[in-house]
Amino acid sequence: MLRFLHAADFHLDSPFAALGGEKAALRRQEQRKQLRELAALAEQADLVLLPGDLLDSARAYGETREALEEFFSALRVPVFIAPGNHDYYTLQCPYARMELPENIHVFTHGEPEAVPLPELGCTVWGAAFRSDWSGPLLRGFTAPAGGGLQLMVLHGEVTEGQSKYGPITEADLEASGLNYLALGHRHSCSGLRRSGRTWWAYPGCTLGRGFDETGEKGVLLGTLEGENCTLEFRPLSGRRYRDLEVDITGAESAEQAVLNVLSPEWREDILRVTLRGEWETKPETDSLTLTLDGCCWALTLRDETRLTRDIWKMADEDTLRGAFLRILRKQYEAAGEGEKRERITRAARYGLAALEDREDV
Ligand SMILES: [Mn+2]
DSSP, X not given: OEEEEEOOOOOBTOOOGGGOHHHHHHHHHHHHHHHHHHHHHHTTOSEEXXXXXXXXXXXXXXXXXHHHHXXXXXXXXXXXXXXXXXXXXXXXSHHHHSOOOTTXXXXXXXSOEEEEEGGGTEEEEEOOOSSSOBOOSSTTOOOOTTSSEEEEEEEOEEOSSOOSBOEXXXXXXXXXXXXXXXXXXXXXOOOSEEEXXXXXXXXXXXXXXXXXXXXXXXXXXXXXXXXXXXXXXXXXXXXXEEEEEEEOTTOSOHHHHHHXXXXXXXXXXXXXXXXXXXXXXXXXXXXXXXXXXXXXXXXXXXXXXXEOOOGGGGGXXXXXXXXXXXXXXXHHHHHOSSHXXXXXHHHHHHHHHHHTXXXXX
């Protein structure tokens, strides 16, 4: 049985621009620390597959090169890196400039090359992005039959459509004849997939970097034995991004509504809270921000609430406004429940705002 660790898309040295100076630097430090956790997990594997975007760009900080060197020298098993669109291979890239131990193999060609590992009964294939985009790298490839387990490590996008990120189609996967294809590029975990006889997966990124990368992040520990494959998702520790929407309609206060949904376990996390709904007294976002600051590590607060208006209250007035509302009220009552009512209510609000020469709040 062959045991492997499959991890991708570390995006070391990401700018974390939304967090700003100090916190962004701390996040980059946390990224480097994750490498130790990975090295510990690798002790359970016979080989390590790293399909690209380990670095966010070609400009890695000195600390990051050191952390990577430490990581690589801690790994005692064969390691395979297939550079992606962020860490693509050039003679000036960090991989080319680092002194890598012998067990670390970086694929550098634009077409698949093989590294046979007879002691493990397998061959590991791989190819590299050579710039920030790539044509299909797997197209036309078929692994030779009968040479033991055939694995490949590759950055690319599984899609039937167009992509400048090494597109891979279902047909490419089926024709590949591989036992396992370790993919990188997609930032959420795909779970174990199969096309033809080829097992494949994306582990997702190792750490969230924005509100489009929420939830658990981690790596895959897998086994291959004959035609069988198992995969286990191992979450890595660290802060999470959490995106919350809080409806404050009818709440005692916006503050109370938000506090009700927060968990004390999120104190080290990065939160975005979007307030929704209607109010009679506008939420004080400044004081709310102060209250929430202690509940998480970083906070973005967005106020998308609006003033409650009982719009139909004015329908009986003997004014132009009243006449306008009476027409809409008749339609509203005839519309029944649902989306049409919603639309008529909106028309009433906008109409009132126009008649009163105000903005709809
Ligand atoms: Mn990528």
